[in-house]
Amino acid sequence: MKKRKLNAVVFMTIALVFGISFYLNSVFPQNFDAYFKPKYYGQFGPIAICVELFIAGIYLYKGDKKSNFALALFAFTSLLDPIFNLAGLFGSNVPIYATIIFVVCSIWSLYLAFSNTYNLGRISLLEVIGSFVLGVIIELSFNYFFQFW
Secondary structure (H helix, E strand, O other): OHHHHHHHHHHHHHHHHHHHHHHHOOOOOOOHHHHHOHHHHHOOHHHHHHHHHHHHHHHHHHOOOOHHHHHHHHHHHHHHHHHHHHHOOOOOOOOHHHHHHHHHHHHHHHHHHHHOOOOOOOOOHHHHHHHHHHHHHHHHHHHOHHHOO
């Protein structure tokens, strides 16, 4: 139980530190029309990844059965960002230092989710597919769909 809570606190701390950093680096326009531009909404993609990691950390800390799904969702979303970037679909809004840390966290999250390390309930195939599809939708919504809006 101590290891589960320690993992959860580490995930929540990383999410808070990066989330605050990304929020402070966000640009808030002065004129009203700029809020309807795709570039404005695209800058919140890294914050969405931090929110996913923070929620997964909360579930993991509480020992909730939803934690494996939340860990897989975070992992797929954060891994798809550099994969789509390398494939040339779009440029990533996540800085390289955060990408490296997110990739490490996502690999660890996938391990925790698929191995059911803390006996929180095995993740089903439907949950794996759902978390992957939702991760793709989240990643594309902040990086691809807003570019053509």
